[in-house]
Amino acid sequence: MPAFEAEEFSLPQTERAFWGSPARRDDRIKTKVMSTDGFSINHNTVDLRYLEQLVDSEQTAALAGMMKYYMTKVTGPATVKRLAEMLERQMRQGGLEAFMDGYAWCGMAQPRVQEIYAMLNRSRRHL
Secondary structure: OOOOOOOOOOOOOOOOEEEEOOOOOOOOOOEEEEOOOEEEEOOEEEEOOOOOOOOOHHHHHHHHHHHHHHHHHOOEEEEHHHHHHHHHHHHHHHOHHHHOOOOOOOOOOOOOHHHHHHHHHHOOOEO
16 A cells, blocks of 8 residues: 655635625615525525524524624725624624614524634625
8 A cells, every 4th residue: 555645734824804895874784584594685695504503593693783794894804713703792792782783683692603703704705
């Protein structure tokens, strides 16, 4: 049997960048929650299937609110890690109300930071 040599495993050194571009005040961002399978935001679907820790559509609604918050508040490039940390910090400081648009959302449950990372990773708003 021939001997094979392979390089030792290491994580990639590059960070995938997301670009924020705040919507104008007259632009309306529409969201639609599809149970625990995912959500759509302005007709772009974020597929969350096979995230076994998502047990309720209320967690998916909270993730949709976070994505909407990111789309309206963040400008310029940001890495997945930076965005996830920013969203988690905002959730800790202001609760889930921090991601609402001035009206009360009913039925939101707090997702874990792992689901925030998965949502950003599966989003198509990247370079």
